[in-house]
Amino acid sequence: MAHLVRIGTRRSKLAMTQSGMMQRAIGHALGVADADLAEAVPLVEIVTTGDRVQDRRLMEIGGKALFTKEIEEALADGRVDVAVHSMKDVPAEQPPGLCIAAVPPREDARDAFISETFAAFADLPMGARLGTASLRRQAQALALRPDLTIEMLRGNVDTRLRKLAEGDFDAILLAAAGLNRLGFESVIRERLSLDDFLPAPGQGALALQTRAEDAAAAWVGALNDPLTALAVAAERGAMTALEGSCRTAIGAYAAAVDGRLRLTTEMLAPDGSARWRRAAGMSEIQTGDAVARARAMGLALGAEVHAAAGDQRASF
The missing domain is CATH 3.40.190.10 (Periplasmic binding protein-like II)
Structure with a gap:
């Protein structure tokens, strides 16, 4: 059987476990028998810089993009067809020609x-x-x-x-x-409580990244969970506004309850001595433009937190 979809993944046990989950889900969406999964939807292991350098904080060696860069290069070069990332490792901006095509149902975000x-x-x-x-x-x-x-x-x-x-x-x-x-x-x-330990944006969610031209594939749509994608869009909007990286202490969490999306986001001084937090809500979450509005809400709320922190950020 020919390769239908090649999955790029890090080699860590967690990455392989998560990619194996997506391998089975993609295979199911494509109608592939379990016995044919390894051939039809193979896992392509890729070692990232973030995996190689283990003795320093990520912010000292270039940030969390070091867990995605090599896999994104393989995706852009056509060596793999989809990358499975932990959403919290995915930088705010996507490289040219690539996109987050699907967000599967979220695990525990705590x-x-x-x-x-x-x-x-x-x-x-x-x-x-x-x-x-x-x-x-x-x-x-x-x-x-x-x-x-x-x-x-x-x-x-x-x-x-x-x-x-x-x-x-x-x-x-x-x-x-x-x-x-x-x-x-x-x-x-x-x-730990979501209030005391507001999670990293996208924590508990996975990102299925593809080339932009492949984002409309039928199997991609089958793996996307609309409510998780909505929540993550809001959180990543806040992250973008707060310049979220491994150099800034930020948290963001959104969830849909009773037909309304509620987002909370915060920035902290690294030593915990200052904390700036805001929350907002959004209704009509089933509309076609809901993801764009959720991201806009995140951007606006993040900007509020950024403004509240003001010049104090300079001392971080």
Whole structure:
């Protein structure tokens, strides 16, 4: 059987798990039997710069685009037909000729608290060592507990859990979605509130990226979840307005409830000493222009937060 759709993916266990989920979904949409999946919808493993460099924060080596750049190059060159990304790793602007064609249903968007010793974030003792590589999680943790010692933690999920087990940290923070997809739900001691730990824009969602000319393919439409796509559009609009990158501590979360989309977004000083937050809502979420209006709402709300932070951002 000839290749129908080639999927570009990072080699990490989580990336391979997520791409395997999409491989089965794409195969189902194309009517491919499970036995033929590996040939008809093959996974093409691509090592990214973000995977190779594990000893520094992403903001020190070029930002989260380092998890997508090589895969996007393969997509643009025609070596793969679709890329599966964690949405929170996808930069605000798409490269020329590429687009986010589909957003599948979202997993849990919350952050997870994991510890060998403590049952909840609030139980951490004074000066406890909290592991994270996320500037957002660092800022949110310090906003609640300025006494904590934040220590850099990178690597895949297995590596991070091993470092915790070896006693390098008193607790670590990870995305609940990745743990759920890997079948590691049992390590989660507490799912942190969306209020205290507003997630990264797009957290828990996946992005299916294609060449622009392939965005209308039937299988693409079959994998898109309209409400997730709507929420993510609002969050990424806020991210764009806030110049969201690994150098800024920002959070954004949107969800549709009772026919209305509600978006909350915030920016924080990296040390947690200042926090600027705004929320807004949007009705008529079933209309054809809903995604564009959701993005516009995110852009406007992000601009409000940006203005509220004002000159204080210069000291970040």
